[in-house]
Amino acid sequence: MLPLLALLPLSLFASVAVYYYFWNRSQYFKRRGIPGPSPSSVFTGNLKELQKDNAPPLRLVEWEKEYGGTYGIFEGGNKTIVTSDLEILQDIFVRKFENFYARKTNPVIPNNPDKHPRVNMFNARGLRWKRLRTITNPTFSASKLKAMEPTMQDSIRALMHQLEQKVDEPFDVYPLIQELTLDVIERTAFGKKETQFGQGPNPFIEVLRKFFNPPPITDGYMTSFFASTCEFLAFTTYIFKALILLHPSQFRGFKAILDRLEPTVLARRQEHATATDGNHTDFIDLFLNAEADDEDIKRMADERYQDIERKHMKVDKKLTIPEIVGQCFVFLVAGYDTTANTLAYLSYNLAVNDDAQNKLIAEIDDFLPTEDDITYESVQNLTYLDWCMKENLRMNPLASFANQRLCMKGCTVGEQKLQVEEGVVVQANVWSIHYNKKIWGEDVDIFRPERFDPETLSEPRHPLAWQPFGAGPRICIGMRFALLEAKMTVCHLLKRFCIQKCDKTSLVRTGNLLIGPKDVTVILKKRT
Numbered sequence: 001m002l003p004l005l006a007l008l009p010l011s012l013f014a015s016v017a018v019y020y021y022f023w024n025r026s027q028y029f030k031r032r033g034i035p036g037p038s039p040s041s042v043f044t045g046n047l048k049e050l051q052k053d054n055a056p057p058l059r060l061v062e063w064e065k066e067y068g069g070t071y072g073i074f075e076g077g078n079k080t081i082v083t084s085d086l087e088i089l090q091d092i093f094v095r096k097f098e099n100f101y102a103r104k105t106n107p108v109i110p111n112n113p114d115k116h117p118r119v120n121m122f123n124a125r126g127l128r129w130k131r132l133r134t135i136t137n138p139t140f141s142a143s144k145l146k147a148m149e150p151t152m153q154d155s156i157r158a159l160m161h162q163l164e165q166k167v168d169e170p171f172d173v174y175p176l177i178q179e180l181t182l183d184v185i186e187r188t189a190f191g192k193k194e195t196q197f198g199q200g201p202n203p204f205i206e207v208l209r210k211f212f213n214p215p216p217i218t219d220g221y222m223t224s225f226f227a228s229t230c231e232f233l234a235f236t237t238y239i240f241k242a243l244i245l246l247h248p249s250q251f252r253g254f255k256a257i258l259d260r261l262e263p264t265v266l267a268r269r270q271e272h273a274t275a276t277d278g279n280h281t282d283f284i285d286l287f288l289n290a291e292a293d294d295e296d297i298k299r300m301a302d303e304r305y306q307d308i309e310r311k312h313m314k315v316d317k318k319l320t321i322p323e324i325v326g327q328c329f330v331f332l333v334a335g336y337d338t339t340a341n342t343l344a345y346l347s348y349n350l351a352v353n354d355d356a357q358n359k360l361i362a363e364i365d366d367f368l369p370t371e372d373d374i375t376y377e378s379v380q381n382l383t384y385l386d387w388c389m390k391e392n393l394r395m396n397p398l399a400s401f402a403n404q405r406l407c408m409k410g411c412t413v414g415e416q417k418l419q420v421e422e423g424v425v426v427q428a429n430v431w432s433i434h435y436n437k438k439i440w441g442e443d444v445d446i447f448r449p450e451r452f453d454p455e456t457l458s459e460p461r462h463p464l465a466w467q468p469f470g471a472g473p474r475i476c477i478g479m480r481f482a483l484l485e486a487k488m489t490v491c492h493l494l495k496r497f498c499i500q501k502c503d504k505t506s507l508v509r510t511g512n513l514l515i516g517p518k519d520v521t522v523i524l525k526k527r528t
């Protein structure tokens with residue numbers, strides 16, 4: 001009885017100590033004199049209010065109006081400095097990359113990025129990231145993109161065939177665009193031979209849709225727990241592994257994607273073992289050509305992520321099979337909805353801006369007399385199309401939450417020499433930057449591609465004034481791929497149709513991971 005009674009004050013003391021730790025953490029920005037919204041919970045910080053209306057980056061814009069250009073929030077245990085100060089961001093993304101070479105911990109997948117076998121390039125850090133990036137860079141070279149062009153064209157033409165059935169009546173173009181971008185990534189990245197168009201809706205879309213629209217973090221006790229305790233990752237990662245075993249259903253989305261990828265990679269590896277020619281046809285082939293043997297794996301186990309600081313250090317150009325699966329996973333996830341959202345937003349912007357649409361059609365007709373003239377090279381030469389793409393992504397930097405870095409070694413940043421301590425995250429407030437009137441002029445809310453005409457500028461804009469693809473050594477690796485696909489699709493589309501608005505055309509942005517339009521309902525009119 002007595003020992004049990006003694007446990008009572010002990011557990012009381014432990015609870016007070018734990019609470020004090022979290023309370024003290026929640027006072028971090030106050031102690032540092034950095035303004036910001038008071039956290040609604042000492043555990044999950046500002047996460048609840050951040051995700052309240054299902055569009056977190058837009059909440060950052062509202063907070064900037066209240067707290068200024070640089071302020072602090074708590075994303076669970078992540079202490080995050082949100083800023084639209086371009087000099088701070090230039091330091092973080094570019095000049096002091098050696099202090100900021102990692103991303104923040106993902107509360108939904110709390111895997112240790114230095115140890116997890118299936119780490120992908122997005123989550124990896126330090127030397128491991130450098131190795132993955134170095135092997136993957138050539139995948140997006142001009143020659144590889146050119147090799148992918150015929151497949152992209154085939155899927156785009158299949159989409160046009162579907163759109164022909166939709167003319168003259170209002171319809172939501174977004175789901176069909178999603179079908180296209182998934183089709184392209186499945187065919188170019190994972191060797192799927194035939195287009196899915198004409199064979200019914202892609203069953204994988206539903207899985208990805210759920211993946212991209214997770215419930216708010218604070219709605220789930222597991223995600224709340226991991227988000228609150230992200231500084232104890234070395235320990236919580238084991239709890240995470242145990243929970244996956246106990247509740248696999250919680251991670252159904254990931255599992256469904258991996259269940260699909262892993263056998264594909266393994267089957268292809270089998271083909272590689274028996275085939276004689278080493279032609280790279282898609283990402284999996286390219287990765288398998290860099291497969292690590294036992295010796296490589298032993299050597300790579302000594303890889304220390306801090307070695308990123310040794311700038312000229314050579315990296316192994318080798319990947320393990322789980323890493324190959326991880327890379328394929330991130331390409332699929334990063335390459336599908338980002339491009340779909342871009343095209344959906346552009347369809348909306350063209351529908352509600354006749355003038356821009358007419359100018360774009362005139363340029364396409366001038367330079368590309370027939371659909372056969374739409375090629376890898378020719379679309380690069382269309383200036384107005386390029387301005388439309390840029391303006392569309394200025395108004396809709398849909399993946400802006402990825403523009404953040406974790407401080408790995410404390411230093412000062414920006415002109416005011418703001419001290420950033422190790423373990424603090426810096427998040428670019430991209431929507432505020434992209435709508436800053438001092439940078440873009442008074443008409444920031446208007447779709448005006450001409451603002452990207454360099455001849456109208458008295459001096460060039462700051463290199464980070466436009467950052468839909470991020471910046472610095474970790475800038476989006478799929479940028480050229482995405483732009484090629486989007487530009488070719490727009491050219492095919494406007495060669496055949498013009499896009500008209502109707503009563504149901506409106507723009508409501510939503511999404512936790514990416515911000516996309518809820519729907520894009522328009523009317524397609526056949527061009528005569």
Ligand code: HEM
Nearest residue numbers: 122334335338339399402468469470471474475476478482
């Ligand atoms: C319009 C479409 C796209 C947008 C707006 C977009 C946006 C972004 C952004 C903002 C980042 C973070 C960059 C940073 O932190 O500096 C990123 C990273 C990344 N993106 Fe994209 N992306 C798009 C398409 C793609 C495609 C098609 C792929 C692959 C097929 C891809 C693969 C990746 C990967 C692997 C990273 C991580 C790079 C690294 O950490 O080294 N993205 N993307």
